[in-house]
Amino acid sequence: MTVPDGFRQACLLDEVPEPGSLRVEFDEIDVAIVRSDGAVYAIExxxxxxxxxLSEGDVEGATIECWMHGSCFDLRSGAPTGPPATEPIDVFDVQVTDGVVYVNATARPTFGSRQNLAAVLKQKEQATS
Ligand code: FES
Incomplete structure (x- = not known):
């Protein structure tokens, strides 16, 4: 089995509760792998x-709710859908193959307010080359 270009292994699908999420680390970036209604998402x-x-929050449908103050985010786009958050979070493309979850670290650098995963990984690559 070949890993698609740009994708990196995140975890096994069985490690992620459904509905629920699992925190995984990509270098210094924490990513939540989320399962809900048969779909798999990856978010900052x-x-x-x-x-x-956010991985400690509640998942319902395509929404994750922050446990702290109740902000909701769309797992597909990262957009805030419930206050008090007004800024989006980064989302990443996911592929599940043979029970393994892969995350594309470069495909969807989104519009989050912080430096996104793709940018961090690119900087690290440049620093080591
Ligand atoms: S920290 Fe998430 S809603 Fe306040």
Whole structure:
């Protein structure tokens, strides 16, 4: 089996509760792998409101709710869908093959307010080459 270009292994699908999420680390970036209603998502594991882990929040449909103050985010786009957060979070493309979850670290650098995963990984590559 070949890993698609740009994708890196994140975890096994069985490690992620459904509905629920699992925090994984890509270098210094925390990513939440989320399962809900048969879908798998990958989001930046940091609430854009006060920077706590979203992987500890509740998942329902395509929404994750922050446990701290209740902000909701669309798992597909990263857009805030419930206050108090007003800034989006980064989302990443996911592929599940043979029970393994792969995340594309470069495909969807989104519009989050913080430096995104793709940018961080690119900087690290440049620093080591
Ligand atoms: S820290 Fe997430 S809603 Fe406040």
């Amino acid at each position: 594991d940091v609430c854009s409101h006060a920077e706590v882990a």
